[in-house]
Amino acid sequence: MRTQAHPVRTAWLVVAGLLAFMLLLAGCGGGGSDTGGEELTKLGKGEGEVDLISWAGYVEPEWSKPFEQKTGCKVKSKVAGTSDEMIQLMRTGQYDGVSASGNASARLVDGGDVAPVNVSLVPNYKTIFSDLKDQPYNTFDGAHYGIPHGRGANLLMWNSEDVTPAPTSWDVILDPKKAAKYKGKISAYDDPIYIADAAVYLKAHQPELGIENPYELNEEQFEAAVNLLQEQRPYVGEYWSEAAKQISAFANGDDQVGTTWQYQYFELKGEGKPVAASPASQGFLPKEGATGWSDTWMISSEAKHPNCMYMWMNWIVEPKVNAEVAELFGEAPGQSLACEQTAEKDFCAKYHAENPAFWKRVYYWETPLADCGNGSSDCKDYNDWVQAWTSIKG
Amino acid sequence: MKLSKRSALLLRLGLGIGLAFIYVPLIVLAIYAFNASNILEWPPPGLTLDWFPKAVENEFAREAFLTSIKAGIAATAIALVLGTLASLAVARHRFFGRETISFLVVLPIALPGIVTGVALSNTFTQVLGVDLSLFTVVVGHATFCIVVVYNNVVARLRRVSTSFEEASADLGAHTWQTFRFVTFPSLRSALGAGALLAFGLSFDEIIVTTFTIGAGEETLPIWIFRNLFRPNQLPIVNAVAVIVVLISIVPVYLAHRLTREEGGATAARGGAVEAEATAVP
Amino acid sequence: MERRSVGHRLADLFHGRPRLQASALLAGPVGWLVIGYLGSLAVLLIAGFWSVDPLSGEVLRGFSLENFETLVNEPVYRSIVGRTVLIAALVTLTDAVLAFPIAFYMAKIATRRGKALLVVAVLVPLWSSYLVKALSWRTMLSSGGVIDWALNPIGLSGPGYGNTAVWLVMSYLWLPYMILPIFAGLERIPDSLISASEDLGASPFTTFRRVILPLAFPAVVAGSIFTFALTLGDYITPRLVSNNQFIGNVIFNNISNNLPLASALAFVPIVVMIAYLLVARRLGAFEHI
Numbered sequence: 003m004r005t006q007a008h009p010v011r012t013a014w015l016v017v018a019g020l021l022a023f024m025l026l027l028a029g030c031g032g033g034g035s036d037t038g039g040e041e042l043t044k045l046g047k048g049e050g051e052v053d054l055i056s057w058a059g060y061v062e063p064e065w066s067k068p069f070e071q072k073t074g075c076k077v078k079s080k081v082a083g084t085s086d087e088m089i090q091l092m093r094t095g096q097y098d099g100v101s102a103s104g105n106a107s108a109r110l111v112d113g114g115d116v117a118p119v120n121v122s123l124v125p126n127y128k129t130i131f132s133d134l135k136d137q138p139y140n141t142f143d144g145a146h147y148g149i150p151h152g153r154g155a156n157l158l159m160w161n162s163e164d165v166t167p168a169p170t171s172w173d174v175i176l177d178p179k180k181a182a183k184y185k186g187k188i189s190a191y192d193d194p195i196y197i198a199d200a201a202v203y204l205k206a207h208q209p210e211l212g213i214e215n216p217y218e219l220n221e222e223q224f225e226a227a228v229n230l231l232q233e234q235r236p237y238v239g240e241y242w243s244e245a246a247k248q249i250s251a252f253a254n255g256d257d258q259v260g261t262t263w264q265y266q267y268f269e270l271k272g273e274g275k276p277v278a279a280s281p282a283s284q285g286f287l288p289k290e291g292a293t294g295w296s297d298t299w300m301i302s303s304e305a306k307h308p309n310c311m312y313m314w315m316n317w318i319v320e321p322k323v324n325a326e327v328a329e330l331f332g333e334a335p336g337q338s339l340a341c342e343q344t345a346e347k348d349f350c351a352k353y354h355a356e357n358p359a360f361w362k363r364v365y366y367w368e369t370p371l372a373d374c375g376n377g378s379s380d381c382k383d384y385n386d387w388v389q390a391w392t393s394i395k396g
Numbered sequence: 397m398k399l400s401k402r403s404a405l406l407l408r409l410g411l412g413i414g415l416a417f418i419y420v421p422l423i424v425l426a427i428y429a430f431n432a433s434n435i436l437e438w439p440p441p442g443l444t445l446d447w448f449p450k451a452v453e454n455e456f457a458r459e460a461f462l463t464s465i466k467a468g469i470a471a472t473a474i475a476l477v478l479g480t481l482a483s484l485a486v487a488r489h490r491f492f493g494r495e496t497i498s499f500l501v502v503l504p505i506a507l508p509g510i511v512t513g514v515a516l517s518n519t520f521t522q523v524l525g526v527d528l529s530l531f532t533v534v535v536g537h538a539t540f541c542i543v544v545v546y547n548n549v550v551a552r553l554r555r556v557s558t559s560f561e562e563a564s565a566d567l568g569a570h571t572w573q574t575f576r577f578v579t580f581p582s583l584r585s586a587l588g589a590g591a592l593l594a595f596g597l598s599f600d601e602i603i604v605t606t607f608t609i610g611a612g613e614e615t616l617p618i619w620i621f622r623n624l625f626r627p628n629q630l631p632i633v634n635a636v637a638v639i640v641v642l643i644s645i646v647p648v649y650l651a652h653r654l655t656r657e658e659g660g661a662t663a664a665r666g667g668a669v670e671a672e673a674t675a676v677p
Numbered sequence: 678m679e680r681r682s683v684g685h686r687l688a689d690l691f692h693g694r695p696r697l698q699a700s701a702l703l704a705g706p707v708g709w710l711v712i713g714y715l716g717s718l719a720v721l722l723i724a725g726f727w728s729v730d731p732l733s734g735e736v737l738r739g740f741s742l743e744n745f746e747t748l749v750n751e752p753v754y755r756s757i758v759g760r761t762v763l764i765a766a767l768v769t770l771t772d773a774v775l776a777f778p779i780a781f782y783m784a785k786i787a788t789r790r791g792k793a794l795l796v797v798a799v800l801v802p803l804w805s806s807y808l809v810k811a812l813s814w815r816t817m818l819s820s821g822g823v824i825d826w827a828l829n830p831i832g833l834s835g836p837g838y839g840n841t842a843v844w845l846v847m848s849y850l851w852l853p854y855m856i857l858p859i860f861a862g863l864e865r866i867p868d869s870l871i872s873a874s875e876d877l878g879a880s881p882f883t884t885f886r887r888v889i890l891p892l893a894f895p896a897v898v899a900g901s902i903f904t905f906a907l908t909l910g911d912y913i914t915p916r917l918v919s920n921n922q923f924i925g926n927v928i929f930n931n932i933s934n935n936l937p938l939a940s941a942l943a944f945v946p947i948v949v950m951i952a953y954l955l956v957a958r959r960l961g962a963f964e965h966i
Contacts, residue, residue: 014492014493014707020711020712020716021711021712021715021716021719025716025719025720025723051612053611053612058625058626078611078612080611080622081622081625081626086930086933086934087933089933089934090932090933093933094517094521094528094611095521095527096527096528096610096611096612097611109934112735113735186837238920239838240838240920241920244625245625246624246625246626246630247625247917250437250816250819251819253437254437254438254816254819254820254821254822255820255821256819256820256837256838273433384934385729385934385935388930388931388934388935389747389751392753392754392922392927392930393751393753395920395921395922396753396756396757396921396922400881402881403881404786406778407778407781407782407786408782409778410775410777410778410779410782411778411779411782413775413778414775414776414778414779414852415779415798417775417849417852418798418799418802418849418852418853419802420823421810421813421814421817421849422802422805422810422813424813424816424817424823425805425809425810425813428813428816437816437819437821438816438817438819438821438822438823438826439826477705478705478706478709479706481702481703481705481706482702482703482706482707484702485698485699485702485703489695489696489698489699489702491696491699491700491703497703497706497707498958498963499954499958499963500707500710500711500715501706501710502902502954502963502966503710503714503715503954504710504714505903505906506902506906506950506953506954507718507906507910507946507947507950508906508909508910508911508924508925508928508943508946508947508950509910509911510910510912510925510928510929510943511718511721511910511928511943511946511947512714512718514721514928514932514939514943515714515717515718515720515721516714516717518717518720518721519713519716519717519720522720523720535713538709539709539710539713539714542706542709542710543966546706547966551964570685570688570689570691570692571688571691571692571698572687572688573688596800596803596804599804600803600804600806600807602807602808602913603910603911603912603913616806617806617807617808620806620808620809621808624808624809624812633809634809637805637806637809638805640804640805640806641801641802641804641805644801644804645797645801648796648797648800648801648804649793649797652793652796652797652800653793
């Protein structure tokens with residue numbers, strides 16, 4: 003008589019063993035690459051496709067179609083609403099490049115997700131505005147990691163019919179007494195980096211806190227900024243990260259005042275909606291200044307189409323193209339020669355593209371690090387910002 | 397079944413409210429497919445038929461639609477095989493851990509999509525070093541589709557008497573022949589219903605897909621998500637949604653008819669077969 | 678002696694060996710689910726015990742309970758979990774109430790043709806994209822949207838965005854998943870039982886309460902698995918129609934810069950759902966999924 007083994011029971015044991023093995027694998031191996039990738043030394047033929055991650059309005063058919071025709075590289079782009087999303091997408095290694103702001107670039111470089119850019123392969127780089135080159139948000143350890151796209155300040159926008167008198171300061175949404183007037187109609191950016199906006203406000207209104215750089219905040223300064231946003235929370239109508247979400251909110255009257263990008267402002271104006279933003283006479287800024295961004299195109303360390311990516315980076319700062327880009331979005335172009343190509347003659351003057359002094363009042367997005375840059379290392383790092391943001395939103 | 401007048405009225409009211417709840421938002425959605433403006437407001441400023449031809453012409457939408465169909469068919473096929481295998485084991489044999497199988501099979505659909513998505517994505521890219529692609533999407537979809545096939549088939553197998561299979565074996569058929577000529581025919585409609593629902597699940601899935609898809613591919617939900625917040629694309633998205641709904645009426649109806657007709661021979665009660673066949677979401 | 682084909686011989690191998698048959702049948706699905714799926718889950722959840730380097734953001738693989746401590750100590754995470762579970766429960770209840778009349782009518786009253794029509798009517802909305810339906814609700818809920826437009830004449834206004842909106846939208850989205858199992862369950866209740874109850878003098882309400890509901894209850898529980906699970910994990914709808922964070926949102930927001938925290942939080946819905954499934958199984962729902 004044959005004794006029966008217990009094949010099914012054995013099978014379960016084998017399966018359990020394989021499971022344990024898998025856990026071991028996860029514990030030891032795996033993990034993303036820590037190398038930043040190599041800089042391209044020579045530009046080869048286009049690979050036929052380029053996969054991009056970008057902000058809304060950065061990759062539009064007006065300039066991506068001619069690019070496709072010229073280079074044969076088909077443009078596939080994914081719009082992300084926040085820098086965190088961009089980093090997440092870049093980490094999958096499935097994209098060739100990203101239009102990174104300063105609060106993403108450092109993390110991408112640290113994580114080895116982007117490769118240095120060989121600027122000699124990008125001829126149009128030579129004529130980029132000099133105050134955009136070799137900046138801490140696009141140059142790391144002396145190596146260039148990005149091609150500057152353009153820059154802008156975050157805008158204060160309001161519904162001109164509902165919000166009077168026209169605000170000249172961020173206090174309309176950050177001073178609890180004033181914000182209460184627009185309860186439920188305030189629009190704020192849905193990202194931890196918005197804490198810097200509160201810091202910019204406090205820099206002007208509570209100078210005793212001693213805030214210098216709104217991204218380098220010690221315990222006391224950070225708490226003050228977080229408290230301010232917690233006080234704002236009950237008055238916020240909607241936190242937005244998708245540009246079109248904010249557009250429809252303003253169009254519907256769900257929101258009446260808030261922080262925005264030029265893209266939404268011009269879309270709403272184009273649809274005939276009664277929106278206004280800080281005017282040119284005020285330098286487009288409320289009196290405290292504003293946070294902003296200076297974006298650079300970075301190439302992935304795992305780019306599958308590096309040649310097409312380099313072609314894209316060169317194309318996007320081609321004078322005619324960069325002018326189109328800047329005008330459609332409403333930002334200051336990164337390419338100095340673009341100023342002669344803009345449809346509106348004094349576009350660059352209006353947007354202060356050639357005026358470095360203006361940008362001193364704009365605090366480009368940066369990655370908060372514990373290193374305060376002035377010797378001390380007790381500043382709040384990005385993890386603290388993220389956790390604080392979770393608490394603020396509740 | 398006879399009901400008192402009052403109960404019948406209340407029931408009709410409940411039915412009416414329920415159906416209204418289901419269809420009013422869909423009607424609003426359809427209206428927006430005719431919206432003349434790019435911005436969503438109510439009431440829409442104007443109506444136009446433009447979006448429908450634009451939707452059909454849109455290359456990305458068409459590609460995404462086909463990709464979704466491909467992924468759905470592949471995922472359904474895998475789910476059919478694995479689900480049937482598992483249900484045959486559970487309904488026809490006794491073994492260690494049998495009760496756990498039902499539990500195991502329902503987990504992928506019961507746990508949050510984001511957890512499943514991130515876990516699978518992590519495994520593919522970090523542990524296995526595989527690129528994300530349509531293949532990884534299919535793997536993800538098949539995993540949570542198994543349960544819909546499994547439950548349908550197990551329910552059917554429990555109702556079908558084993559005496560046919562035993563008779564077949566007694567008459568000299570070996571296991572595969574018995575399965576092919578006796579068991580399988582009685583399962584056909586359960587498989588059909590399960591397949592339809594699995595396909596539907598895969599077709600509209602967004603969360604797991606987001607995490608398992610490669611950059612170069614798009615399923616229809618991914619395309620929709622990408623364009624959901626592009627002001628000048630939104631009405632096309634609405635039009636696409638309406639088109640898909642209209643297209644889906646036919647297969648859904650056919651599936652219902654199919655399960656009802658085949659049900660007669662093996663079911664104990666006429667209604668129960670289509671009930672169990674359509675029972676699985 | 679006639680030659681037997683390979684297939685024939687393979688079948689012979691299984692003949693009379695039920696355990697071998699069972700193993701062969703199970704190998705595929707179990708292998709896939711346990712190694713592929715559970716394995717992936719385990720790999721993800723292990724990260725919950727790791728931590729993140731504050732300077733570089735890299736994941737450190739040393740064992741640490743700090744993420745769980747954060748989740749327990751910071752009040753915001755408790756309120757987020759509480760909110761998510763509460764709304765999941767409300768959605769489940771709402772859907773059960775809404776689904777029952779529809780399912781009952783479909784199962785017991787509708788003619789053959791009516792039944793076919795209703796089944797199609799209930800299933801077809803499942804095919805319109807989840808995203809588009811959610812967006813449609815967003816516009817309906819906006820100020821001046823359909824809901825306001827309908828309620829303003831009687832002096833009311835819509836709920837706008839927020840937890841109420843999430844509850845409404847989720848109840849809407851998952852309703853078909855509740856209708857189908859209840860419909861199937863009700864069909865299995867013999868008409869004769871209901872007639873008998875009425876013949877014995879029970880009022881319709883009593884018949885419902887004492888006969889129909891207990892018999893249909895497992896099916897309701899089966900449907901509730903879906904409504905509860907789908908609400909528990911969703912992050913897209915809360916983003917579209919509210920400012921409030923649900924479990925899925927926090928996980929999503931932390932995946933890129935703090936995967937260990939996200940993984941630790943992922944334990945919560947997993948534990949909740951496993952508990953829910955165990956209870957549901959005990960109540961007999963697994964026969965009705």
